[in-house]
Amino acid sequence: MKIAxxxxxxxxxxxxxxxxxxxxxxxQRAGEPVDVKYILDLRDFPGDPMEQKIxxxxxxxxxxxxxxxxxxxxxxxxPAYTFVRAMLEAGKQVTTSNKxxxxxxxxxxxxxxxxxxxxxxxxxxxxxxIPIIRPLNKCLTADEIEEITGILNGTTNYMLTKMANExxxxxxxxxxxxxxxxxxxDPTADIEGHDPCRKIAILTSLVCGQQVDYEDIHCEGITxxxxxxxxxxxxxxxxxxxxxMSRKVGDSYSCMVAPFxxxxxxxxxxxxxxxxxxxxHGNVLGDAMFYGSxxxxxxxxxxxxxxxxxxxxxxxxxIYINWKPEKITLVDYKDSVNRFFVRTTSDRAAVEKAxxxxxxxxxxxxxERGFTTDAMTEGQFEEKAAQIALVxxxxxx
Amino acid sequence: MKIAxxxxxxxxxxxxxxxxxxxxxxxQRAGEPVDVKYILDLRDFPGDPMEQKIxxxxxxxxxxxxxxxxxxxxxxxxPAYTFVRAMLEAGKQVTTSNKxxxxxxxxxxxxxxxxxxxxxxxxxxxxxxIPIIRPLNKCLTADEIEEITGILNGTTNYMLTKMANExxxxxxxxxxxxxxxxxxxDPTADIEGHDPCRKIAILTSLVCGQQVDYEDIHCEGITxxxxxxxxxxxxxxxxxxxxxMSRKVGDSYSCMVAPFxxxxxxxxxxxxxxxxxxxxHGNVLGDAMFYGSxxxxxxxxxxxxxxxxxxxxxxxxxIYINWKPEKITLVDYKDSVNRFFVRTTSDRAAVEKAxxxxxxxxxxxxxERGFTTDAMTEGQFEEKAAQIALVxxxxxx
Numbered sequence: 001m002k003i004a005x006x007x008x009x010x011x012x013x014x015x016x017x018x019x020x021x022x023x024x025x026x027x028q029r030a031g032e033p034v035d036v037k038y039i040l041d042l043r044d045f046p047g048d049p050m051e052q053k054i055x056x057x058x059x060x061x062x063x064x065x066x067x068x069x070x071x072x073x074x075x076x077x078x079p080a081y082t083f084v085r086a087m088l089e090a091g092k093q094v095t096t097s098n099k100x101x102x103x104x105x106x107x108x109x110x111x112x113x114x115x116x117x118x119x120x121x122x123x124x125x126x127x128x129x130i131p132i133i134r135p136l137n138k139c140l141t142a143d144e145i146e147e148i149t150g151i152l153n154g155t156t157n158y159m160l161t162k163m164a165n166e167x168x169x170x171x172x173x174x175x176x177x178x179x180x181x182x183x184x185x186d187p188t189a190d191i192e193g194h195d196p197c198r199k200i201a202i203l204t205s206l207v208c209g210q211q212v213d214y215e216d217i218h219c220e221g222i223t224x225x226x227x228x229x230x231x232x233x234x235x236x237x238x239x240x241x242x243x244x245m246s247r248k249v250g251d252s253y254s255c256m257v258a259p260f261x262x263x264x265x266x267x268x269x270x271x272x273x274x275x276x277x278x279x280x281h282g283n284v285l286g287d288a289m290f291y292g293s294x295x296x297x298x299x300x301x302x303x304x305x306x307x308x309x310x311x312x313x314x315x316x317x318x319i320y321i322n323w324k325p326e327k328i329t330l331v332d333y334k335d336s337v338n339r340f341f342v343r344t345t346s347d348r349a350a351v352e353k354a355x356x357x358x359x360x361x362x363x364x365x366x367x368e369r370g371f372t373t374d375a376m377t378e379g380q381f382e383e384k385a386a387q388i389a390l391v392x393x394x395x396x397x
Numbered sequence: 398m399k400i401a402x403x404x405x406x407x408x409x410x411x412x413x414x415x416x417x418x419x420x421x422x423x424x425q426r427a428g429e430p431v432d433v434k435y436i437l438d439l440r441d442f443p444g445d446p447m448e449q450k451i452x453x454x455x456x457x458x459x460x461x462x463x464x465x466x467x468x469x470x471x472x473x474x475x476p477a478y479t480f481v482r483a484m485l486e487a488g489k490q491v492t493t494s495n496k497x498x499x500x501x502x503x504x505x506x507x508x509x510x511x512x513x514x515x516x517x518x519x520x521x522x523x524x525x526x527i528p529i530i531r532p533l534n535k536c537l538t539a540d541e542i543e544e545i546t547g548i549l550n551g552t553t554n555y556m557l558t559k560m561a562n563e564x565x566x567x568x569x570x571x572x573x574x575x576x577x578x579x580x581x582x583d584p585t586a587d588i589e590g591h592d593p594c595r596k597i598a599i600l601t602s603l604v605c606g607q608q609v610d611y612e613d614i615h616c617e618g619i620t621x622x623x624x625x626x627x628x629x630x631x632x633x634x635x636x637x638x639x640x641x642m643s644r645k646v647g648d649s650y651s652c653m654v655a656p657f658x659x660x661x662x663x664x665x666x667x668x669x670x671x672x673x674x675x676x677x678h679g680n681v682l683g684d685a686m687f688y689g690s691x692x693x694x695x696x697x698x699x700x701x702x703x704x705x706x707x708x709x710x711x712x713x714x715x716i717y718i719n720w721k722p723e724k725i726t727l728v729d730y731k732d733s734v735n736r737f738f739v740r741t742t743s744d745r746a747a748v749e750k751a752x753x754x755x756x757x758x759x760x761x762x763x764x765e766r767g768f769t770t771d772a773m774t775e776g777q778f779e780e781k782a783a784q785i786a787l788v789x790x791x792x793x794x
Binding site: 026123139306 | 414415422423425426427428520526527528532535536537538539540541606664672679681682683684685686687690695698699700703705706707714719
């Protein structure tokens with residue numbers, strides 16, 4: 001099997017490396033050797049062992065009938081979409097690690113692949129090396145999936161873990177994450193939650209079989225989380241995690257990306273550092289959790305190459321993925337129900353006038369008080385919170 | 398699709414229940430409705446809604462060409478083996494939750510299924526509802542799997558969790574587990590580790606593609622674990638877990654079932670109560686972990702029905718499983734390398750004469766001392782331990 005890799009950055013070069021390191025094992029599992037014939041990139045790579053395989057025009061790949069599988073690791077919607085579409089229409093199978101492409105164009109590319117009797121797979125687009133897309137499509141098929149909640153961004157999880165362990169403040173850990181290469185120079189997509197938002201949109205689409213637009217999901221990042229919040233969390237025996245959440249409510253889904261204070265008994269509570277975890281609740285399965293490296297060169301490449309192996313074994317056989325282009329209307333964010341931890345400078349009388357009976361949390365922070373509420377809708381919370389002087393609020397999980 | 402269920406006990410009746418509860422979702426995922434036509438059992442079930450479907454002779458199922466898939470949930474090697482073999486030879490696909498059957502006859506039944514163009518699947522035989530068989534076969538295919546370590550028995554994990562939380566002793570928690578229905582009247586298979594031993598043999602077979610006989614695996618249960626051991630564990634910040642472990646060493650595997658003291662940072666350390674967890678380390682994936690309900694009626698049935706859905710979609714298409722009947726020679730148990738926690742009534746001089754420098758653990762237990770060793774082979778440990786008065790020893794993980 002001859003394959004092409006589009007994009008010779010971190011993940012693309014990881015794919016080439018995994019195919020080299022585990023060459024024999026992969027050939028055994030795929031049933032035939034898997035060789036990289038082309039690498040598409042704008043750049044040249046003089047001196048690189050793959051130098052001779054670099055091409056600059058994607059049509060070279062489209063027009064070579066020997067290429068059966070194409071790996072897309074460029075990132076971004078365009079030109080990835082144009083290239084992937086052309087590959088599928090030319091009867092080539094495609095796997096991608098590109099969450100932006102899958103969130104925006106997944107349903108359409110799955111349809112095009114099916115029409116051409118090939119496959120479009122994207123295991124690496126969510127959870128890096130953690131198997132989650134295939135388990136949802138192939139393993140948890142006896143269940144009504146009632147909840148998927150994930151720690152889906154390694155950068156922010158690293159930062160929150162460091163804040164928890166060291167009492168450090170946000171700006172300090174962001175700088176450390178940038179120094180270590182975990183966070184980009186422009187960290188917006190991570191710290192504002194845009195990255196996990198696209199990932200939970202993809203997972204929810206697979207669960208409900210329809211298009212979920214990430215623009216419809218309420219999304220909060222971690223920029224408002226402070227060292228003081230962690231003081232309260234410590235007293236409460238909880239950890240603060242950026243969760244991407246999707247819950248079945250009636251015939252629709254309630255989705256949200258936001259920091260939560262997790263109880264120590266929650267399976268995601270112990271998911272620390274750059275690791276990711278995906279919690280799934282099925283109506284007959286009960287609770288399950290998938291844990292591993294959610295990013296990084298080799299773990300992500302491991303998931304891409306697993307797709308390649310699967311596609312070698314499914315040449316000319318379409319693997320059905322239930323994701324129709326019809327858009328689902330999500331539950332209005334204001335109607336989603338949560339419990340809250342609240343920090344306020346208002347006095348007890350004002351707190352109890354707005355919220356009724358609450359549980360106070362003593363963390364030795366002067367000039368303010370912390371408390372937790374019962375479950376209520378986001379809309380109800382906003383109304384009540386408007387009656388007090390709010391310092392911060394974090395949902396409880 | 399008409400199916401038959403062999404064995405109408407806990408899991409078998411769970412399968413019928415899951416097919417009823419999630420009828421529409423399962424039909425959608427399978428592409429057609431899945432109906433139970435026969436239930437094979439020695440007993441009658443007067444008044445049961447399925448009463449009319451009960452049959453007593455497996456030949457009724459063998460000879461009905463309408464039956465495409467058979468679910469085996471009887472347990473034990475015979476007569477399950479005879480029945481399953483007859484079904485496969487009659488061109489019917491089979492899924493089983495029966496670890497005894499899979500550990501003893503897995504390779505042969507996979508071969509027979511392949512020869513008849515059908516499938517033999519067994520997702521529920523390890524880890525109950527947790528997807529692990531299919532992830533190993535279909536997801537982690539780009540990796541050299543270097544380690545699989547599982548908490549694979551919910552009964553003993555419940556007992557150990559209770560001992561840790563309540564300071565209770567072994568006999569007390571065993572009685573409680575029996576009262577709650579978690580442990581059998583004869584709890585030998587659980588507390589002596591025979592159950593997780595069969596499961597790690599199955600997982601190792603899938604990883605290496607050859608037959609691993611569970612009789613070849615060194616197996617210790619939890620009957621030697623006392624409340625005093627947990628006092629030391631608490632001081633050390635560790636939890637005691639019954640692990641089933643398989644590590645690649647050269648071209649072979651070192652396998653063991655035994656209690657380990659796990660460091661708090663280990664992903665399996667927080668797997669408590671009746672839950673199971675399976676830790677996997679791949680050479681490019683790194684660490685991953687799968688967590689969920691390892692037993693129980695509905696979670697296990699969820700995995701069985703997921704196999705049914707997969708087989709409906711693979712009628713007349715064999716899904717390749719790499720498990721050859723040729724037996725692999727495991728690494729001699731005496732050569733496997735571990736660190737140890739040791740309790741002794743000998744004095745420091747005797748300890749240090751045998752083990753050299755060690756780290757002592759102070760847990761306020763009078764009349765003895767506890768210490769941890771460096772890494773050494775099991776053989777080396779036995780030689781050294783013979784020189785002191787040993788109270789107990791637990792491996793460190």
